[in-house]
Amino acid sequence: MSSLHQSWYEAGARERIAALVDAGSFTEYVGPERRETSPHLGIFDLPAQFDDGIVVGAATVDGTPILIAAQEGRFMGGAFGEVHGAKLTGLLRAAKALNRDVVIAFDTGGVRLQEANAGEIAIAEIMRAVTEARIAGVRVVGLIGGRAGCYGGGGLIAGCCSTLIISEQGRISVTGPEVIETNKGVEEFDSRDRALVWRTMGGKHRTLIGGADLFVDDDAAAFRAAMLAALVRPAKAGSVRNASSVPFGRGERPGLDLATLDAEQDRLERRIARFGDAADATDIWRTLGIDDARAIPDMPSAAFATLAAQYRESADDAR
Amino acid sequence: MRQWNTRKQMREERIAAGRGFATGKLVDPETLVDFLEAVLRPGDRVCLEGDNQKQADVLAKGLAAMDPARIHDLHMVQSGVVLPEHLDVFDSGIAKRLDFSYSGPQSARIARMLFGGKIELGAIHTYLELFARYFVDLTPQVALIAAVSADRHGNLYTGPNTEDTPTVVEATSFGSGLVIAQVGEIVDTLPRVDIPGDQVHFVLDAGRPFYVEPLFTRDPAAMTETQILTAMLAIKGLYQPYGVRRLNHGIGFNTAAIELLLPTYGEKLGLKGKICTHWALNPHPTLIPAIEAGWVEQVHCFGSEVGMEDYLAARPDIFFTGPDGSLRSNRAFSQTAGLYACDMFIGSTLQIDLAGHSSTITANRIAGFGGAPNMGSDARGRRHPSAPWLQAGAEADPDTAAPLRRGRKLVVQIGETFGEGNAPLFVEKLGALELAEKLDLDLAPIMVYADDTTHIVTEEGIANLLLCRNADEREQAIRGVAGFTEIGRGRDKAMVERLRERKIIQRPEDLGIDPLDANRNMLAARSIKDLMLASGGLYRPPSRFRNW
Numbered sequence: 001m002s003s004l005h006q007s008w009y010e011a012g013a014r015e016r017i018a019a020l021v022d023a024g025s026f027t028e029y030v031g032p033e034r035r036e037t038s039p040h041l042g043i044f045d046l047p048a049q050f051d052d053g054i055v056v057g058a059a060t061v062d063g064t065p066i067l068i069a070a071q072e073g074r075f076m077g078g079a080f081g082e083v084h085g086a087k088l089t090g091l092l093r094a095a096k097a098l099n100r101d102v103v104i105a106f107d108t109g110g111v112r113l114q115e116a117n118a119g120e121i122a123i124a125e126i127m128r129a130v131t132e133a134r135i136a137g138v139r140v141v142g143l144i145g146g147r148a149g150c151y152g153g154g155g156l157i158a159g160c161c162s163t164l165i166i167s168e169q170g171r172i173s174v175t176g177p178e179v180i181e182t183n184k185g186v187e188e189f190d191s192r193d194r195a196l197v198w199r200t201m202g203g204k205h206r207t208l209i210g211g212a213d214l215f216v217d218d219d220a221a222a223f224r225a226a227m228l229a230a231l232v233r234p235a236k237a238g239s240v241r242n243a244s245s246v247p248f249g250r251g252e253r254p255g256l257d258l259a260t261l262d263a264e265q266d267r268l269e270r271r272i273a274r275f276g277d278a279a280d281a282t283d284i285w286r287t288l289g290i291d292d293a294r295a296i297p298d299m300p301s302a303a304f305a306t307l308a309a310q311y312r313e314s315a316d317d318a319r
Numbered sequence: 320m321r322q323w324n325t326r327k328q329m330r331e332e333r334i335a336a337g338r339g340f341a342t343g344k345l346v347d348p349e350t351l352v353d354f355l356e357a358v359l360r361p362g363d364r365v366c367l368e369g370d371n372q373k374q375a376d377v378l379a380k381g382l383a384a385m386d387p388a389r390i391h392d393l394h395m396v397q398s399g400v401v402l403p404e405h406l407d408v409f410d411s412g413i414a415k416r417l418d419f420s421y422s423g424p425q426s427a428r429i430a431r432m433l434f435g436g437k438i439e440l441g442a443i444h445t446y447l448e449l450f451a452r453y454f455v456d457l458t459p460q461v462a463l464i465a466a467v468s469a470d471r472h473g474n475l476y477t478g479p480n481t482e483d484t485p486t487v488v489e490a491t492s493f494g495s496g497l498v499i500a501q502v503g504e505i506v507d508t509l510p511r512v513d514i515p516g517d518q519v520h521f522v523l524d525a526g527r528p529f530y531v532e533p534l535f536t537r538d539p540a541a542m543t544e545t546q547i548l549t550a551m552l553a554i555k556g557l558y559q560p561y562g563v564r565r566l567n568h569g570i571g572f573n574t575a576a577i578e579l580l581l582p583t584y585g586e587k588l589g590l591k592g593k594i595c596t597h598w599a600l601n602p603h604p605t606l607i608p609a610i611e612a613g614w615v616e617q618v619h620c621f622g623s624e625v626g627m628e629d630y631l632a633a634r635p636d637i638f639f640t641g642p643d644g645s646l647r648s649n650r651a652f653s654q655t656a657g658l659y660a661c662d663m664f665i666g667s668t669l670q671i672d673l674a675g676h677s678s679t680i681t682a683n684r685i686a687g688f689g690g691a692p693n694m695g696s697d698a699r700g701r702r703h704p705s706a707p708w709l710q711a712g713a714e715a716d717p718d719t720a721a722p723l724r725r726g727r728k729l730v731v732q733i734g735e736t737f738g739e740g741n742a743p744l745f746v747e748k749l750g751a752l753e754l755a756e757k758l759d760l761d762l763a764p765i766m767v768y769a770d771d772t773t774h775i776v777t778e779e780g781i782a783n784l785l786l787c788r789n790a791d792e793r794e795q796a797i798r799g800v801a802g803f804t805e806i807g808r809g810r811d812k813a814m815v816e817r818l819r820e821r822k823i824i825q826r827p828e829d830l831g832i833d834p835l836d837a838n839r840n841m842l843a844a845r846s847i848k849d850l851m852l853a854s855g856g857l858y859r860p861p862s863r864f865r866n867w
Binding site: 006007009010168169192193194195196198202204297298300 | 540866
């Protein structure tokens with residue numbers, strides 16, 4: 001059973017990159033041998049890591065050159081610090097300059113508290129770099145399914161990507177469960193109720209409300225297959241529906257534009273109007289037309305994917 | 320002329336006093352506290368049912384709400400000190416003296432209260448030992464118990480979490496004491512009768528199920544490669560050579576890893592049917608893959624486990640189930656099974672000293688014993704032979720003629736050399752000793768005594784203490800698997816090498832185990848969800864263990 005596939009949830013950043021790209025094709029930029037460690041953590045007597053918790057570089061997938069980044073969720077919860085953020089910003093600027101698609105394997109709790117200002121600035125710089133790359137026609141594909149989820153500024157960056165791939169274990173949110181509970185009380189959100197956390201922020205829910213585009217098993221090979229599919233989708237779907245069936249060749253990709261952003265704004269307004277009163281994710285799923293909403297969490301991936309394809313709110317027009 | 324029925328008369332008086340707050344046997348929930356004050360007397364010996372799993376929580380709340388001016392100086396004789404109310408009664412003076420066995424979640428507070436003199440401590444027992452005393456010198460005058468449901472006659476259905484109830488009721492009711500049960504609901508017909516109504520004097524409809532703690536669920540996602548290595552060592556270095564078929568596992572991650580390695584690593588070693596067939600064990604979710612793969616023939620349970628109910632009911636060939644189909648657990652019988660009918664106990668601990676004594680008690684935390692000392696001890700009354708028991712006996716005492724030689728139970732301590740918070744597993748002096756000095760106890764609270772411990776397993780290897788011939792060899796055998804702890808670094812290297820030649824110490828490479836093979840892909844399940852899938856959806860994990 002589980003020993004037959006490589007779990008994405010359990011893999012480290014380097015294992016994820018190895019599982020995604022063509023064997024031997026990866027070249028790391030600013031690798032651990034450069035020892036570009038955090039200038040802040042030492043002040044707090046915290047250990048640094050030579051890659052500052054993110055691996056960035058160039059590789060090929062099925063022979064096509066891409067740029068790729070993977071966060072290491074096991075170092076400081078994959079959180080963004082100064083160096084960590086600068087490596088991703090640099091990679092995204094290179095993507096624009098080289099006109100190469102980017103794949104980001106998120107695994108992050110957000111900004112590193114110990115370097116809050118630098119981290120927050122990094123988030124803003126990365127969002128700008130993602131947007132500029134996308135305007136230039138570059139695809140930015142996010143992969144989410146690690147232990148740390150994709151929280152805080154990571155959730156904001158994910159929202160800027162052209163395609164998001166997520167597994168059931170993956171979580172996307174800006175504010176994390178503990179923070180909600182601390183600020184709004186346990187009656188509002190019990191962060192220890194893990195079923196509630198996943199129902200609200202997890203992969204299935206995000207897929208159903210259009211917060212993620214492709215739903216995959218917790219399997220590194222499945223993430224790779226979805227990534228390959230995402231890399232032939234148009235960088236901006238525009239008016240094209242069922243985009244995955246219409247591969248765009250290099251050079252004929254329309255970039256992110258105002259119309260896309262307007263479409264996304266419309267979609268979010270519709271979402272609030274439709275679901276704003278829902279007290280629980282299951283209410284939203286019922287509104288989507290899924291009768292047995294409570295069965296969703298336990299549903300196997302394949303059955304869920306079929307059901308989601310029928311009922312989900314698509315974000316294809318917006319991304 | 321002496322009256323010979325004063326106890327029964329006293330019970331009749333209590334029943335009469337209680338009737339004022341009840342309709343028949345059914346206590347009015349609105350007047351629970353008044354009712355309790357009416358049936359209790361200052362100085363009573365009271366068993367408030369609760370162990371490491373189920374809790375008579377509503378009765379506990381009622382007890383704590385009594386007026387200490389009316390009811391005080393109770394002597395609590397109970398398995399578990401687990402809920403805050405269990406200690407609140409000592410703070411308020413309602414209770415004074417305590418005999419117990421387990422206090423996991425309250426371990427820090429109970430330590431503070433013992434130091435502060437708030438509690439007069441009788442003794443810390445094992446479960447079986449406290450049950451025994453219920454029938455000798457600690458018979459409760461009043462027992463407050465918990466059941467799933469009752470009918471109008473007071474018959475009780477205790478369901479999968481039957482646990483201590485039959486033992487407590489047996490001692491109290493036949494010892495002329497008063498039995499009061501909280502139940503989740505009153506029904507016309509019970510699924511099965513676990514406790515006959517004539518042993519139950521009052522019933523409280525709590526309107527909701529009693530509290531149960533899922534204590535035996537270990538999330539495979541949290542299992543480390545070091546724990547997997549220790550599990551591989553145990554399977555290949557102990558289970559296989561001794562051919563251990565009847566056993567009990569502790570609740571730690573190391574033994575949970577063993578359970579998850581049976582269908583993978585165990586299968587590869589060709590051990591199916593040769594080891595781990597019969598168990599005294601709670602229904603560990605991590606045993607599901609081994610059960611589904613056909614490794615397990617029978618399991619008797621101390622209690623149940625939250626979320627496992629439907630799975631257990633669907634596997635009656637493996638588990639003990641009632642006519643209604645659901646599990647029947649019984650802590651006293653299962654502890655007896657673990658003591659007399661198992662050939663191995665293997666569990667984790669917090670501290671091991673140079674003699675091999677081990678303890679989970681530190682100077683600031685008194686977690687009690689629970690059942691481990693019963694499981695983890697050689698039963699001197701045992702008379703039936705079995706291959707592992709005879710082999711261990713022969714290793715310990717090769718000189719005595721076989722017909723007169725006792726066998727030995729395999730008592731194994733397993734763990735990483737550095738445990739949680741990087742605390743060393745091996746210590747010069749046990750925290751339990753410091754505690755005994757501080758509280759002026761006659762006995763240090765030792766979980767497993769050195770003379771019962773037969774093997775210690777760490778990631779550095781296995782120490783076989785049965786083969787040691789003197790205290791020096793024992794000490795070096797322990798130092799020899801103590802890794803980079805101070806105890807480990809203090810080893811006599813030459814002597815440790817000699818012990819290795821005699822197979823008193825076995826390293827992973829001596830057993831043909833490559834530590835690099837110890838990775839999570841070896842686990843038959845790597846997440847709680849995998850366990851649920853392995854059970855065919857019958858296992859329903861509690862919300863706190865889910866990540867979907």
